[in-house]
Structures are given as C-alpha cells and as structure tokens.
Amino acid sequence: MNTRSLIIEAAAELIAQSPSGDVSTRAVCEAAGVQQPVLYRLFGDKDGLLAATVDHVWDQYLETKRAAEKSEDPLRDLRAGWDSHTAFALAHPNAYKLMFAPALRSVPAAAEEAMRILRGDLERLAEQGRLRVAPEIAARMVMSANTGVSLSLITRPTLYPDSGLSRLVRDAIHQAILLDPVADTTAADTRAAAATTLLSSLGDLTPEPFTPAESALLGQWLTQIPVSPQYPTSRKGPHHD
Template sequence: MDTRQAMIEAAADLLARSPSGDVSTRAVCEAAGVQQPVLYRLFGDKDGLLAATVDHVWDQYLGAKRAAEKSVDPLEDLRAGWDSHTAFALAHPNAYKLMFAPALRSAPEAAREAMRILREVLERLAAQGRLRVPADDAARMVMSANTGVALALITRPALYPDVGLSTLVRDAIHRAVLVDRVADTSARDARAAAASTLLASLDELTPDPFTSAESALLEQWLERIPAAGPSD
C-alpha cells in the first residue's frame, strides 16, 4: 500500500469512529506513520484529504452500483438505488455528511458519479415513455430528495426517528417524475412523457439529421413541453 492510500484509509477509519464527524490532520498522520508535510504534499491541505477520503468511502457504495446487473424494469433499479443510498447514509453518517457539506471546498468526484448513475436509470425510463420531466430535471429532483431525507435521518434522529420516512418520500418523488401507465394519464402527462422520451433518444440518432444549432433548439423546445399547457 502506498503512502497516499495509507493516509486515506487512516482518515476513513478515524472518520468512522469520530463522535463529532471531524478528524485532525495530526491524528491521520500519526495513524499512517508519516509527518504532516507529507499530507500537504500529497493532498494540498486537509480539505483535499477529506475529499479523497469521502471518495474512498463512497467508492465502496458506488462499486456495488457499477457491478449491479440492470433489472428488466428500470423502475426497480430506481427504487433500489434510492434504498441503497439511504442505507449507505445510515451506515456511514460522517462520510455522508462530508459529501454534502458546504464547507468542503473540493467537491468529491463520487457526487458526480452518483448523479451520472442515477441519470442513466432515468434515461432508461424516459426511453420507455415513463418520465414526465426531462432526465436532467428528474435526476436533480430525485437526488435532492434522497439526500434531504438521508441527512434528516442521520442529523436529526429525534425529529425523524422512523427510517420508513425514506420509503414515503421515495414513492412521493417517484410519482412526481414518473408516468406509471400512459393510458391512465392526462393529455398533458402523455405529451410530457413523449417529449422526455424523444429528448432521451436524440443522442442515439445516427447519422445525426440536425446541425448543432438545430439540435440545441430542438432540445430547448422539448424541455419546455412538460411545463406547458393546462392539465385535462
């Protein structure tokens, strides 16, 4: 194991056992058997070390997502993704809080990858005509709701004692972004689903029948359709 990895694993262990959710650079260096100048040479500062540590801890969670086989129904993957996200937060509260801490200047790469994996699932739903908003919007809605309920459970357990809240919020946000049965929807929902489906499939057109300007304009129009017109 190289020095950098040894320091990251030492920080991850100290973070997991920290009552306050913080670790000192001195403690990390002592645990890894190095002098403090090594930390600043390898990570720049404490912020860089913590960002690398969060990525290390989250990689265990994301690794399982990368290796998971896609189910026949992407909705099952969407639900499972939410549930595993909440379970990870409960199992690793300090690393989870750090991931979304505004004080952490260096954004962990894991946050971007988690969003990318979520968006892929939503694009599969869009391709089936089951998404009522553009995939980018849906990803932000789902991730922000999942993050919010997870942070509530781990930071305010007295106010949010029931983990079942996660399932309630999950189902509510999924109803907001998904069209379960097109036949039972309003005309507006059907239009929104059709627009989102077409938007998700634009990149698959080969050869591309549009210029860059035309594609950008078409995407802009399709993104507006879900919000346009009264419900029937």
C-alpha cells in the same frame, strides 16, 4: 499499500469513529505513521484530504452499483438505487455528511458519478415513455429528495426516528416524476411523455439529422414542454349572453 492510500485509510477510520465527524491532520498523520509535510504534499491541504477520503468511502458504495446488473425494469433499479443510497448514509453517517458539507470546497468525484448512474436509470424510463419530466430535471429532483431525507435521518434522529420515512418520500417523489401506465393520463401527460422520450433519444439518432445548434435548440424546446402551462386544445369564439 502506498503512502497516499495509507493516509486515506487512516482518515476514513478516524472520521468514522469521530463523534463530530471531524478529524485533525495531526491525528491522521499519527495514525498513518507519516509526517505532516507528507500529507500536505500529497493532498495540498485538509480540504483535499477530506475530499479524497469521501471519494474513497463512497467508491466502496459505488462499486456495488457499478457491478450490479441492470434489471429489465428500470423502475425497479431506480427504487433499489434510492434504498441503497439511504442504507449507505445510515451505515456511514460521517462520511455521508462530509459529502454534502458546505465547508468542503472540493466537490468529490463520487457525487458526480452517483448522479450519472441515477440519470442512466431515468433515461431508460424516458425511452419507455414512462417519465413525466426530462431525465436531467428528474435526476435533480430524486437526488435532492434522497439526500434530504438521508441527512434528516442521520443528523436529526430524534425528529426522524423511523427510517421507513425514506420509502414514503421515495414513493412520493417517484409518483411526481413518473407516469402510471395503468391510470388514466391527460393530454398534458401524453405530451410530456412523448417529449421526454424523444429528448432521451436525440443523441442516438444516426445519421444525425440536425446540426449541433439545431439539436441544442430542439432539446431546449422539448425540455420546456412538460412544464409549460396547459392551454385548451380547442378555441371557442367569444361567449354572448
């Protein structure tokens, strides 16, 4: 194991054991058996060390998501992704809190990868006409809700003692972004599904029928359809008493 990995492993272990989730660079250096100048040369400062450590811990979680085979049903994968996210937070509370700590100036690369994986499942749903909003918006809704409930469970366990809350929130947010193929849908739902389906497939059109500027403009229009105010489908003349 090289020196950089040795320091990260030491930091990860100390963070996991810390009651507050914080560690000092001195303690990390002592645990890794290196001098502080070595740590600062490799990571720049404590913030750089913490970002690298969070990436290391999250990478173990993301590796299982990378290796997981996609099922035929993207909704099943979406639900499983939510549940594994919450389970990881409960198993690694300090590293999880660090990922979203405002004091951490560097955004860990793991956060961006987790969002990309989530968008992939949502884009598959959009291609099937099952998404009510654009995949990018849906991804932000899901990730913020999943993160919020996970942080609540690990930071305020007395207020949120039941981890089953996570699935209740999951089902509520999924209901908000998904169309139920069994239930009756409105004309607005149909337009929203059509728009998100077309939006998800713009990049796959071959040969490309639009210039980059035209594709960007069309994408902007399609994104607005699901959230546009609803207007009557027919117009009537003024009512006379």
